[in-house]
Amino acid sequence: AQSVTQLDSHVSVSEGTPVLLRCNYSSSYSPSLFWYVQHPNKGLQLLLKYTSAATLVKGINGFEAEFKKSETSFHLTKPSAHMSDAAEYFCVVSVDSGNTGKLIFGQGTTLQVKP
């Protein structure tokens, strides 16, 4: 069965410093992996998606994530945090290889950016 674990419920960084949001997954096949972001009082927005084409995936707003099969990880990074990055971030894994389109969401990580 597929599952995803976000290792930190809350991360706090200073503006201009790097961001690291950690995610581990479990899957019995080669999954699709996503990061979504939710700003306060907004819907979820897709940040980036991994589908086995390249292990380093670049997303919007300077974020990127690296798929590491040996570590079953898909951590999200950004070199320099901006105040507008403060939001909740969800790591997501696909349930199957395309039959249902269903996704499983991690518990979420709240990113706080301090001035």
Added chain:
Amino acid sequence: DVKVTQSSRYLVKRTGEKVFLECVQDMDHENMFWYRQDPGLGLRLIYFSYDVKMKEKGDIPEGYSVSREKKERFSLILESASTNQTSMYLCASSSYQGGISTDTQYFGPGTRLTVL
């Protein structure tokens, strides 16, 4: 751009009331989903639908039902609202092409439901 809209941003209902949450997407997507979002639990799937009049239970269907009479519209129904259904409800859609569901989902802004 894909647009998913939900009928209300905020809703307050009383225990025992029947509640309808509406979702409309404008991209002709086959798949539609209803989630509830609670702090520390992420998003949990309530119901989903592959096509008009088709529905499947998700992980937490108890106390909910759904209706999909038109391709663009997917309704979530709380038959008798209870206080433990106070939550944020999110609707999403995705496409199904060539026998494969594309797994990128597009989300509406959410409805924050409070049951008193």
